[in-house]
Amino acid sequence: MFQNTFPDKATIAELTAKMLWEIGAVHFRSDEPYTFTSGLKSPVYIDCRKLISYPRIRSAVSDFGVATVLRDAGFEKYDCVAGGETAGIPYAAFIAERMGLPMIYIRKKPKGFGRNARIEGDLKEGQRVLFVEDLTTDGGSKISFANAIRDAGAEVTDTFSVFYYGIFKDAPRTLASHGMKLHYLTTWKDVLAVAKKEKLFNAKTLKAVEAFLDKPLSWSKRNGGVDKLPSRENG
Template structure:
């Protein structure tokens, strides 16, 4: 594991570490995690990847989603505070159910942010109500490099909300500069698990063959090079949010 991967995979406390492993095990159990190095996935950006995650599967499994939402709220309260969030906003579309569940558990108003405007005026991108003047938590299911989080946060800010925190269930934890770019835009990212946590959980049980595990590890250490070697995108830039 490189210095970058160790930095991203690191968790602030034993609780964070336990939450990461619980989340990774749940994702593996419900088959939201897929390893396919012999037939790589082609992302919409053109990148080739041996891994794919579908956090939308969580909504189908009641015990899994209940546990993940419990961990999410605990993480938010531990790292942001119990009374520091006044509204929760989900990003269209995958973030909406998570925002609803989290807002319900936190007793907070909930809105969602569109990718494209509908209607007119300041609230053209905001549904529910505009959390004007409220400290608002942006919620989505996952992030690769954080770019869509910056756009959603800016939409909330343009509408009059204060948005300096984002939460996702899963953070790729692969692409250098992701957290720094978010920080430059005054957004602190909270997440439950990364690909590194998934690899660690896979060492406990043989979810995938050893050869597939080794190839995924090679991808995570050098995703651009791995993609290029298999005819995928050759840009050194991070792929856009999928």
């Protein structure tokens, strides 16, 4: 019954990519590239935060997220859903509501006063946590969040993102080495496929985007950015 209720992975990937295009969440700027927190320069940027302002789209994305996680990881695997500060918080709330689970969120750093906590909400020792963010690039930022969950005595084996860049091939392996499996809805490959099909990028733009996606670190270096991502071994 479940398999007949939700679209397959390819359909989910295409529909999510179309939603990103529809609301203007796909941005291109080759003459003045975007700079990621890692120092990477990129001509393209996905703004998943925009999705939360469109009720029908955010509802579809949340349903797709739950379907993907349950299908790939199991129905009775989690006791709690955690969001990463800040963009992961609304998605964690949407998914927790649909799964009928408690929700918490994880700060990037302790707040520096009061309890000096990184975890907000009621996380109990031994709980199994699904960690949620809006997107994944190289996967490194999730390690620190996962460490905070584990330091609190809980477990985290799976992480979900609406969007996965899909250009850093070591990301799933990096997460796996820290005990997490990555689940996601769509990638740059899917977004680009929609752009080609519906002629949303001109030939010049398409060429620049493909050059970056093919060799992101080389493209970054040529445009004044880093050519090596920082190590995240210790979060």
